Amino acid sequence: MLTSITEILNLLKKYGKVEKIHKDTYVVEISPGKVRELCEILHWKLNGHFSVTVGSDERPVNGYFGVYHVFLLDKQKLSVIVHVKVNPVTLKIPSITPIIPGANWHEREAHDFFGIFFEEHPNLERLILPYDWPEGIHPLRKDVNVRELRYKLLKKETGLVVEKKAEEEYIVPIGPYHPALHEPEYFELYVEGEKIVDARYKGFHVHRGIEKVAEERLTINQVPFIAERICGICGYTHNVAYCQAVENAARIDVPLRAKYIRSILLEIERVHSHLLWFGVLFHLLGFDTGFMMTWLVREKIMDLAEILTGNRKNYGMNLVGGVRRDINEEKIKLSLETLDYVEYKLRKILDKMLKLKEITSRTKEIGLLSREEARKLSVVGPVARASGISTDVRRYHPYAAYSELEFKVPVYDAGDVYSRALVRYDEIFESISMLKQLLKNIPKGDLTAENVKVPEYRKGLGLTEAPRGENVHLVITGRENKVYRWRPRAPSYNNVPSTLVMLKGEKLADAPAIIASIDPCFSCTDHVVVIDVRTNVKQVLRLKEIARGK
Amino acid sequence: MKTPRIDIFKEALKTGVVTKKYPFEPVEAPEGFRGKPSIDFEKCIGCEACVNICPPNALSVEIDTKRGIKRVMLFLGRCIFCGRCQDVCPTEAIKLSREFELSSLNSKDLYQIVELKMAKCKICGRYYATVRQILFTAKNVPKDQRPLLLLCDECRSKVSAKHISYARW
Numbered sequence: 086m087l088t089s090i091t092e093i094l095n096l097l098k099k100y101g102k103v104e105k106i107h108k109d110t111y112v113v114e115i116s117p118g119k120v121r122e123l124c125e126i127l128h129w130k131l132n133g134h135f136s137v138t139v140g141s142d143e144r145p146v147n148g149y150f151g152v153y154h155v156f157l158l159d160k161q162k163l164s165v166i167v168h169v170k171v172n173p174v175t176l177k178i179p180s181i182t183p184i185i186p187g188a189n190w191h192e193r194e195a196h197d198f199f200g201i202f203f204e205e206h207p208n209l210e211r212l213i214l215p216y217d218w219p220e221g222i223h224p225l226r227k228d229v230n231v232r233e234l235r236y237k238l239l240k241k242e243t244g245l246v247v248e249k250k251a252e253e254e255y256i257v258p259i260g261p262y263h264p265a266l267h268e269p270e271y272f273e274l275y276v277e278g279e280k281i282v283d284a285r286y287k288g289f290h291v292h293r294g295i296e297k298v299a300e301e302r303l304t305i306n307q308v309p310f311i312a313e314r315i316c317g318i319c320g321y322t323h324n325v326a327y328c329q330a331v332e333n334a335a336r337i338d339v340p341l342r343a344k345y346i347r348s349i350l351l352e353i354e355r356v357h358s359h360l361l362w363f364g365v366l367f368h369l370l371g372f373d374t375g376f377m378m379t380w381l382v383r384e385k386i387m388d389l390a391e392i393l394t395g396n397r398k399n400y401g402m403n404l405v406g407g408v409r410r411d412i413n414e415e416k417i418k419l420s421l422e423t424l425d426y427v428e429y430k431l432r433k434i435l436d437k438m439l440k441l442k443e444i445t446s447r448t449k450e451i452g453l454l455s456r457e458e459a460r461k462l463s464v465v466g467p468v469a470r471a472s473g474i475s476t477d478v479r480r481y482h483p484y485a486a487y488s489e490l491e492f493k494v495p496v497y498d499a500g501d502v503y504s505r506a507l508v509r510y511d512e513i514f515e516s517i518s519m520l521k522q523l524l525k526n527i528p529k530g531d532l533t534a535e536n537v538k539v540p541e542y543r544k545g546l547g548l549t550e551a552p553r554g555e556n557v558h559l560v561i562t563g564r565e566n567k568v569y570r571w572r573p574r575a576p577s578y579n580n581v582p583s584t585l586v587m588l589k590g591e592k593l594a595d596a597p598a599i600i601a602s603i604d605p606c607f608s609c610t611d612h613v614v615v616i617d618v619r620t621n622v623k624q625v626l627r628l629k630e631i632a633r634g635k
Numbered sequence: 636m637k638t639p640r641i642d643i644f645k646e647a648l649k650t651g652v653v654t655k656k657y658p659f660e661p662v663e664a665p666e667g668f669r670g671k672p673s674i675d676f677e678k679c680i681g682c683e684a685c686v687n688i689c690p691p692n693a694l695s696v697e698i699d700t701k702r703g704i705k706r707v708m709l710f711l712g713r714c715i716f717c718g719r720c721q722d723v724c725p726t727e728a729i730k731l732s733r734e735f736e737l738s739s740l741n742s743k744d745l746y747q748i749v750e751l752k753m754a755k756c757k758i759c760g761r762y763y764a765t766v767r768q769i770l771f772t773a774k775n776v777p778k779d780q781r782p783l784l785l786l787c788d789e790c791r792s793k794v795s796a797k798h799i800s801y802a803r804w
Contacts, residue, residue: 307690310717374647381653388665395669395731401717409722410667434646437639 090161106544107333110164117169117178124154124181127165133158135185135463137557137574140195142226144173146542150201152178155557159481164546171201180206187463187579198225213289225297276593284588296571304566305331305539309403315573319551321354323573324403326547329484330560331405334545337537342530343407348486349523350400352516357386358552359509362604369597370447375438382430389423407533417524428517435510448502452587452599455500464583465576466554467508468603472500478550490519502602551576553604577605664733669716671734674709674747678728681705681751681765685720685729694720703753703762711737711745756787763787
């Protein structure tokens with residue numbers, strides 16, 4: 086087996102031109118014929134994992150469309166970007182979905198937005214664009230102008246939404262607002278009595294086209310603010326990932342103090358996000374005392390964030406090259422006090438809540454995801470760690486100040502809802518310990534890099550470990566202080582397909598807890614239809630109502 | 636074995652009621668909170684720095700070329716409270732306050748509009764900048780150069796180009 090970096094580079098050189106774009110990140114440009122072979126090696130043989138596929142319209146620059154498959158090799162601490170140039174006339178390249186099923190959504194998205202055909206893709210249907218979107222308009226192409234498009238679409242009479250037939254089965258739709266977290270989504274659950282036999286998902290009802298807004302209208306330092314609004318819970322991690330991508334592309338050295346401040350806020354965000362998740366889980370299991378008590382502790386963290394940044398959410402702390410506000414001694418002292426209180430409180434209540442029989446009997450051995458399935462779908466974050474895959478961007482691709490910290494990466498093998506809860510439980514305390522290290526050792530220095538200049542057409546990859554998993558931003562810088570291509574990939578994008586595997590064979594009453602167990606964040610990435618295969622009676626329900634046993 | 640249920644119950648009793656009776660009881664935001672931005676009409680010079688930097692286009696500018704008035708408009712309905720305008724303002728005219736109650740029955744309440752008088756170019760007679768902006772710039776310009784501030788961009792470059800060519804001779 087290949088292990089060292091030079092061996093891997095030599096291997097990559099056999100396939101095509103290798104270019105180092107920044108630290109530990111290599112782009113290998115290969116011909117379409119070799120894509121599958123190389124991707125199979127990277128994902129399965131080298132034990133890396135597929136992260137994201139990015140489509141890009143580079144006709145104004147080099148005359149081709151580009152497809153970038155990003156792979157992260159955790160053991161070697163490397164990121165490899167496989168770049169394929171797509172002929173703008175035929176627009177065909179081989180699909181990698183038959184080898185890595187996790188690439189399914191990614192390739193369908195590139196098909197929607199750029200019109201690239203992935204040959205031998207099992208299901209190259211629309212993913213993000215609505216069914217009534219006119220054929221042949223691919224919105225992220227550079228020749229599509231938003232204003233013209235709006236005019237065209239308003240004039241054209243669009244057809245009605247084409248509904249798929251649910252063949253003589255019984256459907257219970259849940260949504261269109263997410264049952265657990267109140268965000269739009271649409272699950273179709275096929276049931277036989279109580280048992281779920283199959284599941285389908287339709288999401289992206291709230292896709293807002295922020296990539297187009299960023300590429301057309303915003304300047305490089307305005308994008309961090311829209312990036313932060315991708316998610317209402319873990320927005321700061323997107324903000325950091327974007328800034329890191331641009332900083333990497335422009336080779337800007339961020340001062341250490343700014344890195345520490347970024348890490349502090351990222352960890353605060355993780356603690357509040359995990360506590361929010363515990364509250365949602367308890368609520369769905371009908372344990373509202375637990376919900377209230379975890380959220381009470383979470384409120385302390387929210388207040389802390391408000392004091393440090395000026396807002397509970399949407400910290401708005403980053404710019405390319407550094408941070409905007411400083412954390413003074415007084416705030417550090419207050420933070421340490423709050424953290425001590427939060428740790429004491431959580432040890433007292435969360436420990437006991439996880440031992441309750443009402444909780445364990447409804448989460449243990451439920452919603453199973455085996456290691457093999459997890460690898461196939463390339464899941465990330467706590468979902469992967471609960472299925473025995475040790476992956477953590479903070480450990481294997483260190484960013485911000487994480488290379489200077491001591492922390493453990495909790496891994497559990499059971500792959501059920503309970504182990505996902507345990508992973509998050511451990512992570513909360515790891516985060517608190519990290520926060521203490523960060524606050525005590527924060528160095529003095531500048532807040533922003535001195536010379537922030539962004540050259541044109543450079544690629545940069547920004548990785549962060551969001552509370553839900555690894556978060557990837559790929560940026561290609563453009564002219565006139567703009568981004569040419571920006572593709573943010575939220576962790577739920579890779580995790581949501583795994584719920585369909587988890588739901589099969591489970592009881593209908595467990596569906597809310599299973600869907601919530603991946604900590605879905607559908608606006609980053611959505612209504613459930615339950616279909617009985619025997620009686621063919623349709624019923625519209627919300628998951629919350631199932632949770633209540635209606 | 637003791638069941639954890641009793642401990643959780645005790646803890647809940649000990650905590651008691653924590654909900655505040657907002658809006659009947661005032662809630663104050665901490666210091667440094669990024670709330671409603673407000674423009675100090677006395678200080679604003681109409682330089683448009685905030686208009687250029689604003690990510691959601693909450694700030695915009697309008698020039699009335701007939702009457703010679705520049706309108707700087709802040710629409711809070713678009714504001715994302717990032718505070719970039721505060722960062723770039725040269726005169727500290729725009730500042731984020733700790734106020735956060737913005738709901739109103741009238742959308743006009745969400746506008747803040749500054750109207751500033753503009754100056755005419757001495758040569759071509761076109762309105763080109765606000766009087767306040769010229770006065771503000773004059774502080775940083777050497778005395779002998781100041782007359783150039785009374786000209787619009789185009790005339791200024793023409794005049795300075797002339798000066799340079801004379802200097803060569």
